[in-house]
Amino acid sequence: MIVSGSTSQVLAASLARELERPLAPVDYQRFPDGELLASVPDFDAEEAVIVASTLSSDAHVELLQLQDALAEAGCAEVTTVVPYMGYSRQDAAFEAGQPISSRAIAKAVSTGTDRVLTVNPHERAVCDFFEPTAEAVDAAGVLADPLPRDLTDPVFLSPDAGAISIAETVRDAYGEGEVDYFEKTRLSGDEVDISPSDADVTGRDVVVTDDIIATGSTMSEAVAILGERGVGRVYVTCVHPLLTTNAYTKLSRAGVETIYGTDTVERPASAVSVAPVLAERLE
Numbered sequence: 001m002i003v004s005g006s007t008s009q010v011l012a013a014s015l016a017r018e019l020e021r022p023l024a025p026v027d028y029q030r031f032p033d034g035e036l037l038a039s040v041p042d043f044d045a046e047e048a049v050i051v052a053s054t055l056s057s058d059a060h061v062e063l064l065q066l067q068d069a070l071a072e073a074g075c076a077e078v079t080t081v082v083p084y085m086g087y088s089r090q091d092a093a094f095e096a097g098q099p100i101s102s103r104a105i106a107k108a109v110s111t112g113t114d115r116v117l118t119v120n121p122h123e124r125a126v127c128d129f130f131e132p133t134a135e136a137v138d139a140a141g142v143l144a145d146p147l148p149r150d151l152t153d154p155v156f157l158s159p160d161a162g163a164i165s166i167a168e169t170v171r172d173a174y175g176e177g178e179v180d181y182f183e184k185t186r187l188s189g190d191e192v193d194i195s196p197s198d199a200d201v202t203g204r205d206v207v208v209t210d211d212i213i214a215t216g217s218t219m220s221e222a223v224a225i226l227g228e229r230g231v232g233r234v235y236v237t238c239v240h241p242l243l244t245t246n247a248y249t250k251l252s253r254a255g256v257e258t259i260y261g262t263d264t265v266e267r268p269a270s271a272v273s274v275a276p277v278l279a280e281r282l283e
């Protein structure tokens with residue numbers, strides 16, 4: 001049985017089709033005081049795969065409730081798929097007195113599951129916070145699927161060195177092209193300074209790839225720099241299209257025509273599904 005969190009209903013349905021497994025009935029309620037109640041009415045199976053991106057604190061609570069509801073229903077084996085793991089960028093205590101938020105959340109999620117899978121976590125090290133260790137699924141290759149086959153001498157760029165493996169994976173899936181990255185310094189929560197990479201991009205089509213687009217600050221800086229260098233077409237892609245607040249407008253104003261990501265985060269820009277990659281791992 002596939003059990004969907006409210007944030008991942010499209011992906012859960014796609015995964016159920018890929019695996020030819022039934023989609024369990026689910027119910028999500030909110031009480032007048034704001035508390036949540038997620039349940040699995042009439043659940044009757046030995047095994048379940050919960051699919052729930054933890055995009056918000058509510059989504060975390062909902063996931064814990066679904067795990068507990070399955071235990072209550074006598075489900076013997078639970079796999080938890082967290083397509084996008086919220087708080088994964090809080091993977092260290094950056095100042096004295098801070099928590100390691102992703103560790104705290106991973107511990108809680110681990111209590112109600114036998115196995116955890118997560119897609120392209122921001123830092124692989126967060127997988128070790130789960131017990132047993134979560135499996136990191138690299139689904140970035142699907143980002144090559146919507147690209148036109150006639151890219152001109154393509155360059156696959158990541159906005160920082162940390163995301164270069166994503167650019168490499170997309171390039172490999174596309175089949176040809178150079179890989180490079182920008183140097184990035186984060187100035188504040190929504191401001192970054194990006195210095196140009198070494199690749200000569202003049203007249204070439206560029207695919208900029210990242211794990212997450214959140215505020216769009218990183219990408220819009222990168223795209224603005226590319227504009228100054230006379231590039232050809234620019235495609236902006238990411239695994240997790242959070243696209244918070246004014247990110248889409250910011251990127252469009254920076255001159256991006258095509259922005260897309262996967263369905264780990266369900267947004268209008270979620271053009272490709274990670275379901276086939278997850279299904280392969282779960283079969």
Ligand code: R5P
Pocket residue numbers: 159160162163189190192210211212213214215216217218219
């Ligand atoms: C950071 O290291 C990540 O790889 C992304 O570049 C970052 O999270 C994107 O955030 P934003 O869209 O807010 O610049």
